[in-house]
Amino acid sequence: MKMEISDIVIKQREYFNSGATLPVKFRKEALRKLYISVQKHESEIQEALKADLGKSSFESYMCEIGMALSEISHMIKKIKKYAAPKRVHTPIAQFASKSYIQPTPYGNVLIMSPWNYPFLLSIGPLVDAIAAGDTAVVKPSAYSPATSEVVKKIITECFPTEYIAVVTGGRRENADLLGQKFDFIFFTGSQSVGKEVLRHAAENLTPVVLELGGKSPCIVDDTAKIKLAAKRIVFGKFLNCGQTCVAPDYILCDKRVKNELIGELCAEITRQFGEKPLDNENYGKIINEKHFERICNLVDYDKVVFGGKTDKANNKIAPTVMDNVNFDDKVMQEEIFGPVLPVLTFEKFDEVFELLRDRQKPLALYLFSENKRHIKYVTERLRYGGGCINDTIIHLATTEMGFGGVGESGMGQYHGKAGFDAFSHTKSIVHKKTFIDLNMRYQPYGKSVYGKLVRFFLK
Secondary structure, eight states, X not given: OHHHHHHHHHHHHHHHHTTTTOSHHHHHHHHHHHHHXXXXXXXXXXXXXXXXXXXXXXXXXXXXXXXXXXXXXXXXHHHHXXXXXXXXXXXXXXXXXXXXXEEEEOSEEEEEOOSSSTTHHHHHHHHHHHHHTOEEEEEOOTTOHHHHHHHHHHHHHHSOTTXXXXXXXXXXXXXXXXXXXXXXXXXXXXXXXXXXXXXXXXXXXXXXXXXXXXXXXXXXXXXXXXXXXXXXXXXXXXXGGGOOTTSOOEEEEEGGGHHHHHHHXXXXXXXXXXXXXXXXXXXXXXXXXXXXXXXXXXXXXXXXXXXXXXXXXXXXXXXXXXXXXXXXXXXXSXXXXXXXXXXXXXXXXXXXXXXXXXXXXXXXXXXXXXXXXXXXXXXXXXXXXXXXXXXXXXXXXXXXXXXXXXXXXXXXXXXXXXXXXXXXXXXXXXXXXXXXOOGGGSSOOOOHHHHHHHHHHHO
């Protein structure tokens, strides 16, 4: 397999060097092919997501297929604008010339996707790579084999291997890929694997975008509309069984509204998932037994106030709420990435900054509040990748804003223009005219008139 991967990389580099991917027309045609193929295989994608994660057809379309199609449509419409050179101001000291910036593709890129949104997070970055003019190797997760096979089927149907290739497999294939020299690496996954990717990339000084995760807090103050907050928190937390990188990991709420909030959360879980969530065919499952056991081991059942039931045979965990949790509890020592929602409290809002400032910077942060001072405080002072005021997770659903982490939750952004930029290198170019040449920059520097001119132009 190692030689096969090496051959793929060599062929893709040769194909890129031929210039075939540079014309905007070529990129648009590639994106249209991909769009048609995704539509054609929609039912297969839904079946695969059901097999891997228990996702309903509605959730599969809303959170994966539809968002992938939206990214393709956006790029088809905007690619000509994004790829065009952009004129910038030229200082008078550079007379006579024009200055511009030129987006150019990195070359041969590697896209490594995770298992929790295995279709979207394979196809989404690929769309940005195609729009930027790169060749690409896509490596889906081994934990979502059904979806990986559909991704491979679609890409193989649309593109030759020397342009876009899919490599399936596990750790051995990951290691072989990271041993190759790529021009750019895009990785979505855990912090631990992200560190390995960055370590390998450093060997070749390869630029990377890392989309990781972390414990994303959901802050609820005493001015929040509690019933609405509970509805939106339950949606964001238990979507895909909590296996969403930007899901609210835990709630940090004003002590005065805690009991009301917990009551509304419990009522909302029942409303959205029924009296028996484990029997709800639209409620998914944990990806595998390993992660099922990991999540169960995080739960202190003495602190469970709602849910807590499990179905080990099907890797299902009911939506679970824990009360009286503190930062020393086991459930607060790592990203939960499952349907368990701990509730912590504060007495005064000013404590929030003290509680969160020295912790790892999360991928997302959510605040439910009607207090303008609190909103300004959280958006300006706390450091996190992105988030919402009075909602959860929807900030990643627009192509008009970049999405990404900061610090421990990742580096770099993508989606829309940010995605095109992520897979591109922007050259800065000065085109100097030849009809005139000012002598002030050349030696000898002794002539005082030139010294005065330099000071005039550069001050």
